[in-house]
Amino acid sequence: MRNPNWARIHELFDEFINSFVIHKNSILTDDTNILSIETINSIQGRFIENYNDNDEKDLKFQKKLASQFEGASYNEKLVFAHAEWLWSYSVNDLQTATKKNYTKTITGLEHSKINDEPYKYGFGSAGQFHKTNKYWEIAFNIELIKTLVEKQSEGADLEELKKWVEAICLYLKYNRENETYFVDVKFRERFQNKALTMCNILTYCAFPGRYERIASNGHKAQIYHTFRSLIKEEEGENTNADECILLIREKLNKWRNEGFDFYENDLRKLWNYSASDIPYDELQAILYKKAIVLYGPPGTSKTHSANTIANALIKESYLKNKGNLDTFFSNSESIVNDRIHRLQLHANYTYEDFVAGMQLVDKQTKPQKGKLFEYCALAKNDSDNLPHVLILDEINRVDLSRVFGEVFSAMENRNEDIVTAVGNFKLNIPDNLYIIGTMNEIDFSLEQIDFALRRRFLWFPYGYNAGILQDIAYLKNEKQKAGLSHRDIERLINAANALNIAISNEDELGKQFEIGHTFFAEIVDIYSSFKAINNKTNRIKDKLFRANGPATILWDISIQPILEAYLGNVEEDEKKKTIQDLNNTFFQASLD
Template identity: 50%
Template sequence: MRLHYAEDVYEHLQTFLSEFIIQRNSILSNTPNVLTRATLQNCFKNYVENFKGGGESFGSKVKAQFKDADLETKLVFAHAEWLWGFAVRDISVWRKQEQTKRTTGLSNEELKDVYPEGFGNAGMYHKNNKYYEIKFVLYLIELLFQKAQENEDISVKDLATYTEAYCLWHKYKQELEEYEIPESTKENIPDWSLATSNILLYVSNPDEYERIASDTHKRDIVNGFKSLLPDDEETKEKTTDEKIYLIRQELGKYVTNTDFDFYEDRFTRIWNYSLTQEGFSEVQGLQYKKAIILYGPPGTSKTHTAKRLSTAIIIDQYLSNRNNVKTYFEQDVDVTKNRIHRLQLHTNYTYEDFVVGYQLVSNETKAVKGKLFEICEAAMADGLPHVLILDEINRVDLSRLFGEVFSALEDREQEIDLSIGGLSLSIPKNLYVIGTMNEIDFSLEQIDFALRRRFLWFPYGFNEDVLKSIIWNKNTSLNTKLKGEEVNRYIQNCKALNDQLRKMPELGSQYEIGHTFFAEIVNIYSSFKTINGYSKLKYQIFRNGGAIDIIWSISIAPIIDAFLGNLDKESKQASLKALGKTFKK
């Protein structure tokens, strides 16, 4: 879907195709005639053939690989790196410019204004897989250059369609009529997933595709709205992107604004329920096992995810009936009401509270059904799923809490006789259980096998992508206007701090600090600015006595101090000083 706020992205791609591919001039600087067969071959020689491995940063490797190259060759590679990152928002404008300057040696004054903010996050896979992503872009540039050489009258639209065709071949081995990809190019296109392929597919034809970099997200959208697709062989043969296009057409019948985005909250609560990007997702685990546990340090979005998962599993079943789609969107029905049951567990919560126990009722001792009975009976009387969220299971002994009903988690709809009141209970198939566990308080290794095998376990840790998303959402709602370069620097410092905590012999991975604690930087900056009456600050986060010092003093340092409780005072202070230096650098 074409986005009104991304027009500069589409225009920059047109400029790239027109000025760089057809006219062969740099769009990053005023340097003419940079794209030639020789400069392209030099890029492949320096970047692909002389690939530099090792633990150095990507930037350091590129600098070394192109150290002896001429400016024209450096600029061609800089265009490949520009095309890799120009359209995404999670690489700041400053960072995009710095990448060009690092490779070419050009100054700020020599750079042209061709670095848009972008329209969405590409995720960590896009960055961590950068070598292969840019290699993919270099082969695209070679293809487009070849087509421009073969046809002097080639149009920008033709080159955009060749870009689309190139990405479709990579994703689906599908060809566009009249835009055939040469066999020599096909041989060099990798078989594995690339975020850049999805990004370029979108910007080359935004009227046909979605601004989604993740293949996992695309599959989740298709799964979440599968009831809108015709159940025939022709539809089954369609690609994921073609199915999403059909879903968009169908949803357009039920929503007021047809120029919607799948990342709007009314849609993400249906499909984007998980923080994981790859592999076996929590919702699949929930559907398969009906009981899962999310575990990890505090502040890693476990409870938030449990709620999202609960919503997703209920809405997914409701929307599996195509007739409900119209009702859901036109009447804004809350189908989760009274179907999500959340219990905050604590040390005094017992079997008698949860399953059944004797209580004095009207001067008579009677067996009184607990919360689990109530939930099971509600689920049995309903056609939709019910979800029981057990928050902080580390605070109780789950085997004792469930008692003899524990085995019923696996043997659904099998009646279990209870030891109190001559009652029996069965757990229905449509009741799903999600537990959350803080690993600091209770490690996974301490849990007995009987408990472990009755649940699927999903680890949750610090997630820099989630932190970035929370910060930017807060930035929008609080109108703090944080600068991208400072936010990126802050997030990298949070990551470095956690890396250091994990390596400390006294701690380990379970003592990571969760991203939700770090996200408070936005609220702190907003308050700091208001209290001190500042209208504008040169340094928003990294200012002496400002937001970075405040969040360290009132939140992060006290958490670490508690982690290091057994250390002597001198050792603790030395550790805190070193960690503080990493966090505030």
């Protein structure tokens, strides 16, 4: 929806169409008459027709770009800069200087020759995919500009060209024909099977009254999935996701101020279950199996994800009844939190604690029910029959077969009485009690678990995730006002990626010993503390990886101790050499 805070985004898009496409003048510099069909055809040949997928894997984007545009005219480079600008201008997870530097790099112009205004704004983060998919996003922009130039030569004005943008984006998203705005066959074939965030970005830039400021298809799917009960069946017929979200917006106006944003904090909590996209497979799995385990190295967001899945499961069930929205907006925390139950398992936790055991009561030893009976009763007595989720953290710390005992039979035969070995209690697990376990694979390999136990759960591996590292780092950076740049965080991710690749390839380690993303994200906290203690300002050029800086502290207090523990059985000299080699890999990669 149109919001005054982002008015300049929409104005700049109109200027792009009007000044650049229609009048052929640059909006990035003071140059005029730069755009022609011949120029865009040449760019298309250099950047798209000359594309080599193998080269792309081996060369960094900017190096490949330099080779593609070797010998190109100034106008060709400047027109390409507009396609690259269109990719970056509306997002705020790229800094102004970074956006402007893209134009400087391709054109060779000094900063003073490049206008500041087009680079200053952004309506939100487009996510990691928008960056990693940069080639195809820009290739799409080039083809789009070519189409707009052709349509403008046939007499299309500003509003008509914006409708062409909308029609092309919707066709590529939903494969729906538009009789008025027919997408060129070559355009279709080239991009039809490509996921493009530009389609979401440009429809919003062009028509904020009909589209949301949401770049992620995943986020749109989550919004639809959460609020679909608000739409009558007949209203949802023959409508795409964007049209459904517009209908949802109209319904939500009853509870929200008109012009609300789906990223407002209390509303976002309903549909956006985590810092990154919801683990959809896990959510579907727990609905089907009612018991899942998330396993992997420490620091890979297993506990956080377990809470995320539990939240999603309860919210989704509650919001299936649209009459619950009033209650939810006023009391969302208790609705969810009262139905999530957590047990931190440890080496001394036993069957007697969990299921049933003999305890001293009034100086007599009597059989007593364990914690599981309490959770079963809470779920069974829920007047709304909503899901209750039991999170068992670190199941690797116990002998699960011994702790669970008859629970496995009760899980498979829900709503049936299973008699316990101690006390002859009738254990009956209701349908609405779900179980999520987390397991550190370092301590206990999945292969060590017997098949009878494994088949009672669906198992999901969790490992190091660069995308989640980026999300956490940006979130911490924003909350702490740390002042780290996109380049600082990019260097951290490069270093983390390289270190974990080296760990995976190390004979004494392997993939299951990768360092989790949450450990690397601690560098933001270290930098904030470092800055406060040393009274440093944000003017420091190398904020993270300078000598004896935050990266060194992170290595010394977090990463190295983990590696030493993992290599505990290795001879001391070999251990020191391995850790030093990994240290070199980590810090060298930060320079790339």
